[in-house]
Amino acid sequence: MRVLLTTEPSGGVWTFTTELTGELLQRGHAVALVSLGCQPPHDQRAWCAAQNLTYGPSFQFTVSNVPLEWAEKNEFVFTQGAGVLSHVARQFRPDLLHSNQFCFGAISLDIPKLVTVHGDVLSWASACRPRGLGQSRWLQQYRLLVTQGLQLCDAVVSPTRWMALELARHYNDLPPSYVIRHGRSLNPPESRLRAVQAVTVGGLLDEAKNIEMLRAVNSPIPIHVADERQGGNPVAPRQVGHAILLGALPQSSLLALFARSSIYIATSIYEPFGMAPLEAALCGCAVVANDIASLREVWGDDAQYFDGPRSLSTLLQQLSRDERRLAEARQRSFARASELTAQRMTDGYEALYRALLASRPGLRSQVDVRPGLAAHAA
Numbered sequence: 001m002r003v004l005l006t007t008e009p010s011g012g013v014w015t016f017t018t019e020l021t022g023e024l025l026q027r028g029h030a031v032a033l034v035s036l037g038c039q040p041p042h043d044q045r046a047w048c049a050a051q052n053l054t055y056g057p058s059f060q061f062t063v064s065n066v067p068l069e070w071a072e073k074n075e076f077v078f079t080q081g082a083g084v085l086s087h088v089a090r091q092f093r094p095d096l097l098h099s100n101q102f103c104f105g106a107i108s109l110d111i112p113k114l115v116t117v118h119g120d121v122l123s124w125a126s127a128c129r130p131r132g133l134g135q136s137r138w139l140q141q142y143r144l145l146v147t148q149g150l151q152l153c154d155a156v157v158s159p160t161r162w163m164a165l166e167l168a169r170h171y172n173d174l175p176p177s178y179v180i181r182h183g184r185s186l187n188p189p190e191s192r193l194r195a196v197q198a199v200t201v202g203g204l205l206d207e208a209k210n211i212e213m214l215r216a217v218n219s220p221i222p223i224h225v226a227d228e229r230q231g232g233n234p235v236a237p238r239q240v241g242h243a244i245l246l247g248a249l250p251q252s253s254l255l256a257l258f259a260r261s262s263i264y265i266a267t268s269i270y271e272p273f274g275m276a277p278l279e280a281a282l283c284g285c286a287v288v289a290n291d292i293a294s295l296r297e298v299w300g301d302d303a304q305y306f307d308g309p310r311s312l313s314t315l316l317q318q319l320s321r322d323e324r325r326l327a328e329a330r331q332r333s334f335a336r337a338s339e340l341t342a343q344r345m346t347d348g349y350e351a352l353y354r355a356l357l358a359s360r361p362g363l364r365s366q367v368d369v370r371p372g373l374a375a376h377a378a
Contacts, residue, residue, distance in 0.1 A: 105153025
């Protein structure tokens with residue numbers, strides 16, 4: 001099978017696509033990975049070079065500066081991006097397109113087209129801007145790009161049922177919709193010393209991550225905040241309440257921080273899945289999460305939950321004082337995270353790829369959602 005796969009260098013999209021790409025290559029498939037948006041940092045380019053050395057012509061990597069559909073100037077996002085993807089497709093001759101941006105579900109290629117959802121502006125605004133977004137040419141164009149991409153693709157995948165329901169709430173006439181959990185497989189860095197300290201990932205300007213809430217938290221243990229941007233130079237440490245801002249950390253440093261910590265605090269008020277809590281749990285952290293539906297769905301009873309700064313303060317005090325409770329919380333989060341593997345995720349996508357290639361669906365039927373690969377009744 002030959003898969004044309006889009007990605008972007010920032011956030012969890014890159015991690016998702018590299019996990020999927022690595023698994024597909026190991027299973028004998030070929031992948032053409034196209035990165036859109038900003039230029040990938042050195043470590044991402046190095047990863048792609050390593051795949052070229054290992055898999056030869058079965059892996060191709062293309063970089064484009066075409067902006068993403070949520071960018072401030074999004075008038076020509078689709079036409080420019082479609083031109084890049086069409087050029088790659090003529091050379092690579094893929095069996096299907098798997099896009100991690102909405103708009104390319106509308107590209108004119110005579111192959112099945114699948115879109116994976118990593119979040120969208122309208123569901124983000126529902127959580128972060130309850131008064132709504134003001135009407136603008138940019139928002140009108142964004143809605144058009146997303147709507148056309150969804151209506152013209154063959155299938156759409158969300159990492160949680162919550163995200164699938166949000167998508168159905170904001171957009172009409174969706175294709176068959178599936179839930180496939182994200183997965184992560186990593187070898188945690190060794191750490192001889194694990195401190196009773198907490199860590200979280202997010203930037204102060206990212207409303208969804210809700211880092212500002214830490215100003216009101218009275219924590220008995222240190223809280224470290226790393227920016228989710230990969231690469232870049234760390235900024236000088238600053239504080240938000242009792243929390244210390246570390247700035248941007250490369251992936252290796254971030255994983256080492258997780259391995260030295262005991263608790264990961266998922267502060268988000270909007271989180272379609274949450275790759276950072278998963279990575280932290282795999283490194284041995286207990287997940288302490290804001291009590292929102294998507295995080296409840298991913299972590300179930302294997303995380304600790306809070307509903308505000310006072311609640312979080314109390315929970316951190318309890319965990320820091322009770323060694324047995326903290327150890328149990330860490331074990332439960334690790335067990336849940338260990339189920340969310342890249343192999344399991346790729347099993348779901350591989351099955352969906354085969355189904356799309358076999359059926360080229362005409363009539364769009366819907367069935368119930370269940371964990372793994374499932375269609376969602378909108």
